[in-house]
Amino acid sequence: HSVLTQPPSMSAAPGETVTISCSGSSSNIGNNDVSWYQHLPGTAPKLLIYETYKRPFGIPDRFSGSKSGTSATLDITGLQTGDEADYYCGTWDTSLNGGGVFGGGTKLTVL
Amino acid sequence: EVQLVQSGAENKKPGESLKISCKGSGYGFSAYWIGWVRQMPGKGLEWMGVIYPDDSDVRYSPSFQGQVTMSADKSIRTAYLQWSSLKASDTAMYYCARFGGATFGHYHFDNWGQGTLVTVSS
Numbered sequence: 001h002s003v004l005t006q007p008p009s010m011s012a013a014p015g016e017t018v019t020i021s022c023s024g025s026s027s028n029i030g031n032n033d034v035s036w037y038q039h040l041p042g043t044a045p046k047l048l049i050y051e052t053y054k055r056p057f058g059i060p061d062r063f064s065g066s067k068s069g070t071s072a073t074l075d076i077t078g079l080q081t082g083d084e085a086d087y088y089c090g091t092w093d094t095s096l097n098g099g100g101v102f103g104g105g106t107k108l109t110v111l
Numbered sequence: 112e113v114q115l116v117q118s119g120a121e122n123k124k125p126g127e128s129l130k131i132s133c134k135g136s137g138y139g140f141s142a143y144w145i146g147w148v149r150q151m152p153g154k155g156l157e158w159m160g161v162i163y164p165d166d167s168d169v170r171y172s173p174s175f176q177g178q179v180t181m182s183a184d185k186s187i188r189t190a191y192l193q194w195s196s197l198k199a200s201d202t203a204m205y206y207c208a209r210f211g212g213a214t215f216g217h218y219h220f221d222n223w224g225q226g227t228l229v230t231v232s233s
Contacts, residue, residue, distance in 0.1 A: 033218070033219070037220070044206060044224060046223070047219060050217075050219035050221065051217050090220070092216050099171075099172045100218050102155060102157065103155075
């Protein structure tokens with residue numbers, strides 16, 4: 001099981017907003033930045049959010065990240081069918097002798 | 112343009128050795144940590160570890176310490192992931208990725224390779 005907890009699956013209709021949660025602890029999310037990745041089948045994962053809320057060039061502002069305490073969230077507004085993918089949170093964990101961790105992933109279905 | 116190009120798919124037998132590669136271009140290869148990520152069939156992403164090509168400093172995830180070896184040759188801008196004795200449970204897609212962020216606390220992988228599928232079967 002992963003150090004970071006995400007809901008295994010979520011679904012929403014096109015145009016709606018979805019919030020994906022990522023729950024951790026003080027040794028990871030509580031004291032480090034969070035990143036989010038989109039993984040479409042057959043492709044390499046893509047960075048969506050880094051340093052908790054920043055977007056790489058080319059990522060639309062429909063994607064936004066935030067953090068409160070030991071939990072982080074990824075919000076996707078104006079859902080599109082192309083957003084159907086697996087989403088992963090990631091952060092650094094100081095309890096593992098210093099190492100990165102990923103959440104278990106959330107499969108988003110756009111109905 | 113930053114690119115990470117990985118070596119091709121591998122089909123191996125249990126007990127065999129393997130070394131897969133990840134070649135970087137379009138940026139100062141030596142100055143960025145390179146990470147490796149495993150995705151087993153039907154499962155999520157797993158952080159394996161990172162290597163700093165300039166001095167080959169390596170940080171392994173405890174789950175992968177002793178199971179794999181990471182190395183790098185900065186002269187040819189290439190990072191490697193190797194196994195000395197493969198097991199069927201090593202069957203997975205392996206991604207390399209460039210480690211962004213100025214410190215570990217700001218960690219993120221900002222560019223990814225296309226993945227190398229490793230299949231281990233007798």
